[in-house]
Amino acid sequence: MLRQLCTSVLFLLLPVVFAFQPGTPTAFVLVGDSTTANGTTVNSGGWGNGFCGSSYNNTPSSLAPDTPCINTAKNGATTGSFVADGSWNISGSWFHHIHEFTPNLPLLVANIQEQVAAGRRTLVTIQFGHNDMKIAPPESMGANLTVMVNQIRTLGAEPVLVTSLTRRTFFANGTIQDLLGPWADETILISQQLGTHLIDLHSTSITYCTKLGPDASHRLNRTPDDNTHLNTNGTIVFGRMVADLLNASFPNELPIIPNPGLTYNETNGIPSY
Ligand SMILES: *[C@@H]1O[C@H](CO)[C@@H](O)[C@H](O)[C@H]1NC(C)=O
Ligand SMILES: *[C@@H]1O[C@H](CO)[C@@H](O)[C@H](O)[C@H]1NC(C)=O
Ligand SMILES: *[C@@H]1O[C@H](CO)[C@@H](O)[C@H](O)[C@H]1NC(C)=O
Ligand SMILES: *[C@@H]1O[C@H](CO)[C@@H](O)[C@H](O)[C@H]1NC(C)=O
Ligand SMILES: *[C@@H]1O[C@H](CO)[C@@H](O)[C@H](O)[C@H]1NC(C)=O
Numbered sequence: 001m002l003r004q005l006c007t008s009v010l011f012l013l014l015p016v017v018f019a020f021q022p023g024t025p026t027a028f029v030l031v032g033d034s035t036t037a038n039g040t041t042v043n044s045g046g047w048g049n050g051f052c053g054s055s056y057n058n059t060p061s062s063l064a065p066d067t068p069c070i071n072t073a074k075n076g077a078t079t080g081s082f083v084a085d086g087s088w089n090i091s092g093s094w095f096h097h098i099h100e101f102t103p104n105l106p107l108l109v110a111n112i113q114e115q116v117a118a119g120r121r122t123l124v125t126i127q128f129g130h131n132d133m134k135i136a137p138p139e140s141m142g143a144n145l146t147v148m149v150n151q152i153r154t155l156g157a158e159p160v161l162v163t164s165l166t167r168r169t170f171f172a173n174g175t176i177q178d179l180l181g182p183w184a185d186e187t188i189l190i191s192q193q194l195g196t197h198l199i200d201l202h203s204t205s206i207t208y209c210t211k212l213g214p215d216a217s218h219r220l221n222r223t224p225d226d227n228t229h230l231n232t233n234g235t236i237v238f239g240r241m242v243a244d245l246l247n248a249s250f251p252n253e254l255p256i257i258p259n260p261g262l263t264y265n266e267t268n269g270i271p272s273y
């Protein structure tokens with residue numbers, strides 16, 4: 001009884017104690033590949049679904065209500081293809097052409113411009129590597145990230161570099177087979193060269209998944225054998241991880257709402273699912 005009472009009091013107090021105090025209006029725009037992307041079928045999507053929230057996947061948002069969060073990440077994208085296929089920015093007849101046939105395609109530059117024009121502090125997260133590693137050495141991705149960061153700054157927004165979410169492929173001895181390391185290192189190097197904020201999702205997700213071990217890690221996979229993509233529970237877990245890393249990098253500046261239970265599990269290596 002007493003315990004129940006304490007629990008209810010705690011739950012009543014939590015939102016008051018930890019609620020985000022409205023400050024600078026802020027918007028988030030996400031750029032990347034399928035490990036970030038907006039999945040619109042059940043058990044699909046990258047960490048962006050857990051971060052922004054998704055009605056398709058019934059995932060709650062990590063952000064205060066009415067915070068714009070636009071996920072432009074694209075399945076299969078590299079830093080090169082994202083620009084070449086027009087997802088980054090396109091003008092003139094191509095723009096109309098794309099809109100005519102795929103009216104919902106979120107174009108990155110247009111979304112950034114809209115948020116900046118509305119007077120919002122606009123954070124643009126950039127996470128690539130999973131597909132870049134299949135076609136070119138890390139330096140190629142790094143050169144492209146540099147162009148992206150500079151263009152985002154020109155638009156009046158703040159680029160935030162994010163290292164690749166780990167794959168959940170394990171060696172028999174319980175360590176993760178990490179082929180993405182050099183691409184994560186390149187992302188860190190560019191963030192240092194250009195002075196951007198860095199979200200080291202690669203390292204944090206490796207630490208967490210190593211503590212979880214293969215079985216609990218694979219429960220976050222889209223299908224048990226798909227060590228790259230996430231199911232709904234995976235998007236919730238890694239969306240929260242990104243939210244907490246962002247809050248650590250911009251302490252109390254962002255409209256991130258707490259999820260103390262999930263944060264506790266993630267910082268202590270406990271499986272939530
Ligand atoms: C995801 O896509 C759906 C369908 O187009 C859209 O309604 C939703 O706003 C998108 N979510 C994000 C975070 O961009
Ligand atoms: C980087 O962009 C160039 C075009 O500017 C492209 O040729 C190259 O393949 C891209 N690299 C990657 C890893 O996508
Ligand atoms: C891309 O966006 C920049 C900045 O808004 C603009 O100057 C440039 O003309 C655009 N390029 C294309 C191909 O649309
Ligand atoms: C685990 O196994 C892999 C593959 O055999 C090996 O490369 C790695 O060094 C091992 N790690 C540890 C900590 O034993
Ligand atoms: C954000 O970080 C600050 C400083 O560490 C902490 O006090 C606050 O509780 C965190 N907010 C969330 C939503 O986790």
Ligand SMILES: *[C@@H]1O[C@H](CO)[C@@H](O)[C@H](O)[C@H]1NC(C)=O
Nearest residue numbers: 260261262265270271272273
């Ligand atoms: C945290 O982990 C425990 C144990 O697995 C689980 O019962 C609980 O639901 C998790 N909490 C959250 C908020 O995910």
Ligand SMILES: *[C@@H]1O[C@H](CO)[C@@H](O)[C@H](O)[C@H]1NC(C)=O
Nearest residue numbers: 043219220231232233272273
């Ligand atoms: C997600 O976790 C819930 C609660 O543990 C479980 O019922 C559900 O089956 C999980 N979803 C998937 C796709 O594993």
